[in-house]
Amino acid sequence: MAVRWVPALVVAALWWWAVLRMVLEPGQTGFVEGAMIAGGWGLSLLPVHVASAAAGRRQPATQRPTRAWRRRRSDAGSDPS
Template structure:
C-alpha cells in the first residue's frame, strides 16, 4: 500500500514545487517548471474517477442497450398516449 502512495506524494511535491517557483520567483523559473506545472494541471483534468468495467462494452452491447432503452421509451409513450386518448 505504501508503494502506491510514495510515487504519488513525490509527484505531488514536484508539482507544488514547480507551481510555487512560478508564482514566487517567475523571473528565475524556467521551462522545466512550466512544463511540470502545466502537465500536472492537465492531468488533473482527466476523468480518473471513471473505472473500467470487468468486461469492456463492445459496439454490439452498446447498440443493444440503446435499442432496449428506445423500446422501453416507446412503450411508455404509447401507454401514456392511450391513457390520454381514452379519457
C-alpha cells in the same frame, strides 16, 4: 499499499515546488517548471473523463442506473391529495 503512495507524493511535492517557484520567482522559472505545472494541470483533468467509464465497469449487473429527478415548477400549484 504504501509503495503506490510514495511516488504519488513525490510527484505532488515536485508539482507544488514548481507552482510556488512560478508564483514567488516568476523571472527565475524555466521550461521544466512550466512543463511540470502544465502537465500536472492536464493530469488533473484526466479523472473527469475517465471516471464514468471506470465506474461503469465496477457496478454489479443487477444495479440500475439512477434516474434524473424532475422538479415541479413553482407555478404548477399544489398536489390535490
